[in-house]
Amino acid sequence: MYLRWRQLLPRWIEVMPVELPGRGMRMGERFVEAYDALVERICTEQAVAMQGGFAIFGHSMGALLAYGVVQRLRSLGRPLPVALFASGSSAPSQRDSDRLPDTHGDDALIADLRRQGGTPEEVFASAELMRITLDTLGADYRVCRSFEYVSADTPLPMPLHVLAGRQDDIDAARVEAWSAHAGGAFSLDWFDGGHFFIRQHEAAVLAALVRRLGLSVAGGRHASHAVA
Template identity: 75%
Template sequence: MSVPERVSLLCLPCAGASATMYMRWRPLLPRWIEVVPIELPGRGTRMGEAFVEDFDALVARICTEQAAALRGRFMLFGHSMGALLVYGVAQRLRARGLPLPLALLASGSSAPSQRDPGRLPDTHDDAALTADLRKQGGTPEEVFASAELMRITLDTLGADYRVCESFSYDARVSDAPLPLPMPVHVFAGRQDDIDVPRMEAWSSHAGDAFTLDWFDGGHFFIRQREAAFLDALVRRVGQALAGGRHASHAVA
């Protein structure tokens, strides 16, 4: 079996997280997939920088800062808020006639056309944000036990949810956003609280191949079912490289 040509997988984090959430994938994925975690302002190695709390401004910042990485053989992956951001990045690249990713891979997020702002808690209410962290899962108990870590986490989560609130698909209707001219591969948790039609609606954003893989688990199925998820991720990346165009739904 031949080894696919090397491809960069640029990964954007979920709300409240840093690029480190993807570091553990590096030794777990085949060498032909180069995991490139993208750090956003205000967290991790960029802790001293101000948050960017507007969706369009953050997408523009990502495209500017990652201009060198957004060339050649690359794909975009994002989980939750990260999925919305990679959609925005792909649309911005296309609008400016810049090189496009070979595929867009989105996880744990409603389709851009089906966003439900009512799912987000009050971004200035620590109690509401803490309850949301508990509900979504994925946050280590040591974070809840540390006042300092909780302050950092809540500040980041609030800023990121304001990014999500500032996204408006309706505002883009006049621009008639066409389906993306690339494969769109989507991943979802069966116990996540995102309605199935909101996940399936990603198909309307795919002008090429579309797949939707389901996994047991909640919003952070990518950790709860990590081995099965990474197997599916490798399969979909390989499919995109091979030019596969068929649509499918799968369960892991």
């Protein structure tokens, strides 16, 4: 999906997708299932990308990881993004691990895939694809369960832009709570659709992303790339 964005976004935005261990071309690697360890890995592996004028975009678990990456960059005294985009996620202070399905059985994970939508029927029909999907989803949820919010975290020192689906099952108040994490400009854009509204209404999502990113870097300095 993010690779396709390279063809759809303005040329002044260079999209640099982040592929996590155990997925895609990195399928031969072991999953990293601890939140802090995964954030640290991303900061190390993407050190070159996160220089100059850059923004970070994350959807679902990616939004939580993006938040952690910014906090870690700040603690290390490294350059910070010109903006953070958090999509399809509760605010870090409002995470509810009880709503996550049991990762020890396939039935709960399959039901969760059905509930969220966005998974092609071809995946459900293929035992091999389902095994890959369920293993990845289980690893994702273990990452999310290992996240611990630190109430002493100070607000983010850059514009924070949140995107959400009106039909997503995440409570609106948990999404709106992202505003408490914003130390500067904050925006919240709602779109029709469920958890994967960024696929269902891609053109509208990208238009909002370009608009918000442009405002975040107003004054003549554009972000040269976006780490997604």
